[in-house]
Amino acid sequence: MKIGYLGPEGTFTHAAVEAIFPHIRNVPYHTIPQCMDAVRDGEVELAVVPLENALEGSVNLTIDYLIHECNLPIVGEIIAPIEQHLLVHPSQLDDWMHVERIYSHSHAIAQCHKFLHRHLKHATYEYVTSTSAAAKYVSEHPEEKIAAIGNRLAAKQYGLAIAKENIHDYDYNHTRFIVLHRERDLLPVTDKEDGFKTTLMVMLPKDQAGALHQVLSAFAWRKLNLTKIESRPAKTGLGNYFFIIDIDQKMDDVLIPGAIAELEALGCTVQILGSYPYYTVKKTSLV
Amino acid sequence: MKIGYLGPEGTFTHAAVEAIFPHIRNVPYHTIPQCMDAVRDGEVELAVVPLENALEGSVNLTIDYLIHECNLPIVGEIIAPIEQHLLVHPSQLDDWMHVERIYSHSHAIAQCHKFLHRHLKHATYEYVTSTSAAAKYVSEHPEEKIAAIGNRLAAKQYGLAIAKENIHDYDYNHTRFIVLHRERDLLPVTDKEDGFKTTLMVMLPKDQAGALHQVLSAFAWRKLNLTKIESRPAKTGLGNYFFIIDIDQKMDDVLIPGAIAELEALGCTVQILGSYPYYTVKKTSLV
Structure with missing residues (x-):
């Protein structure tokens, strides 16, 4: 088994991969799209790319390439401290x-x-x-x-x-990395995960005032806790967005499928990007 | 009167400024922060910087600098087609x-x-x-x-x-530029505006599941139509965000102040970034 990551050797992505998958061979790729294409084309089984930094925000290239170009399921997440x-x-x-x-x-x-x-x-x-x-x-x-x-x-x-050592201004800086796989497979990680998340892509019906409020209602009345909601342009015109929504639990048989069915009845397009464990890297374990 | 813009000469920002303010002297600045600082420091009266592109999404530097570093009111918006x-x-x-x-x-x-x-x-x-x-x-x-x-x-x-001519792939590509001023003043534009918007920054109370849903409820039941909602990291830790919300109407005496009072009662911090006219540049008028 091989893991591709956003290189070159010695990046924070590389450090995150070494911390969580110490026994699996890893391969650097030059760009985020190349890294994701390598999984799609079968060169490597897994890919790890940055998704979001606590100070800089989302890595738009990762989200856009995942939605528009190379649809791979998210099978895991690594949250790592950024120490400069x-x-x-x-x-x-x-x-x-x-x-x-x-x-x-x-x-x-x-x-x-x-x-x-x-x-x-x-x-x-x-x-x-x-x-x-x-x-x-x-x-x-x-x-x-x-x-x-x-x-x-x-x-x-x-x-x-x-x-x-540790010359960064803010102690709480972290980056989230996602682990991608060609199929919705379990991760080869032996340690216990820190929790589970489910990530959805929701495209609202056109020109409908209050549609986002309705979408959030479907989660709120089921007490599904959202840890993130983010908009990205749908690339179909100024003012058309899709939303990336993180729910802080594993996919279940009743609540999340019920919310998705309700959203689809409202005219939304919904895609499950993944339901996956997340792992937090401790400060000292970054090689 | 002088207008600063994100230069150098011949950028799309420059073209937007020339289309909407043809009779006002304009001055290029090297970076978005320099352009905004020039208004704060009184070198120019107005600044025009890009806020969002229909394909690439928000210009994070503009939003972050406006919120964290250089708090100037938005007094206008220019929406211009991007023709390459x-x-x-x-x-x-x-x-x-x-x-x-x-x-x-x-x-x-x-x-x-x-x-x-x-x-x-x-x-x-x-x-x-x-x-x-x-x-x-x-x-x-x-x-x-x-x-x-x-x-x-x-x-x-x-x-x-x-x-x-026109070698771009998508015909609908547009960029939104904001016009900043030191005070909440009227714009020196003689042509009629295409409409009005009000932009708010909302910071949610900590660790409160469903808080965003409550925020949107305050707008929804008043039938205030939101044209955009976007999250940005609050720079206080992974998972802490603020939201930029656009309402498609001018500030009024009842509805928007009522919604803001309700949000503050819920524990949110709300800041009015501006209530302003917007202007659409026609394809042929881009010099």
């Missing part, structure tokens, strides 16, 4: 406060604003496509006065030293 | 089918996928920060076999020829 460290070439470890340029993804740089402002105010920023690409660049240029912002796995992967 | 053209240096007009590289914003290239696949399959893509930056690059490199994808204004601004 300042990484330098080992030869520069004692001199980290004099680095002149800092490489990272724009989100990672934004997440460490306070530390950078306080300790490295003179440094300039170079935005690259991922935190691990930044770590790779720093490892390949030991003569330059530069640092990367990234995770512990990237430091290990590219032989960098951690000059300063 | 293939632009080349005039010396290459007869030879456009042999261009080897195409420059544009990644969204613009994605929006013309079918045309590019059919007519320029051999060409490679170079992603730049805006359609007008692409047009500028093409104008400065007349000897290279390259083209840009952008609007009519960018062609005019940088002296390029339109090799192929």
Whole structure:
């Protein structure tokens, strides 16, 4: 069995995969669509891609590609803390406060604003496509006065030293990753899950005032608790949306099917994107 | 009076500003935050920035900066069609089918996928920060076999020829731009508006199942029609959101204040982001 993930090696997606599936071979893919296509085409059995970050919001490309291009069931979710460290070439470890340029993804740089402002105010920023690409660049240029912002796995992967640990501004930053499979199969995870979720896509009937209120009523009177509702453009015109709704329980025989039947009777299109266990990565277990 | 907009010159934001405020001096800004700061700091009286595209969804940076960093009232909205053209240096007009590289914003290239696949399959893509930056690059490199994808204004601004008109895949693509002002003032627009909207930010009370359903009930039983509801992370932890809600009418003395009072009684935090006229740009009026 193989798991594809959004690479390159040393990304937060890679760290999440290693934490939850330590014994399964994993393969990096260059983009989210390539990673999802690899499951559809049978190159790998599972794919792990980011879905939502607590600070930046949803990864629209993941949601849009899942709905419009590559319809794979969600079979699991991984919630992982985002801990950013300042990484330098080992030869520069004692001199980290004099680095002149800092490489990272724009989100990672934004997440460490306070530390950078306080300790490295003179440094300039170079935005690259991922935190691990930044770590790779720093490892390949030991003569330059530069640092990367990234995770512990990237430091290990590219032989960098951690000059300063946990330099992110907010302690509660997490990212949700979804696990996709070609069929609605059980996950090969031995540890106990932290809970279950069911995710639906709901398209409202056209031009009907109050339709979303009716949709939520179908869940509310059944006491089905929604942990998330998010709109995305349906790509059929400005003002046409579909909704992604997360229910905090496993698919059952009565309540969720009853709500779906009611929504369909109201003229909605409903699709079950998955009913799956979720796993929370503890702060220390991120390799 | 001066209007700041998300530049550089020749962007779709620039075209929207020229269509609705033809007689007011306009000033390009490099980023959305810089454009909004310029209004707050009094450099310009108004700012126009993109809020939402029919294909790509919301411009998160605009919403987040407005809520978390720079609280300015919305005083107007411009809805403009997005028409993409293939632009080349005039010396290459007869030879456009042999261009080897195409420059544009990644969204613009994605929006013309079918045309590019059919007519320029051999060409490679170079992603730049805006359609007008692409047009500028093409104008400065007349000897290279390259083209840009952008609007009519960018062609005019940088002296390029339109090799192929309307190469976008979907005819209904529009972008919504908001007009910001330091105070809740009337807009200096003489033409008649196409309608009015009121936009609210609603933060739900913590850990209360069904709270969003209650919020929507407050609007539904008053027959206040919502044209949009969107969630964004509150930046206080995974699963904490605020909602942006658009109501398709002007602020009144009874219904909307009544709904807001009810929401506050439920423990919600409500902020009126603006109550404003909206203007639709016709396809032909985009300079």
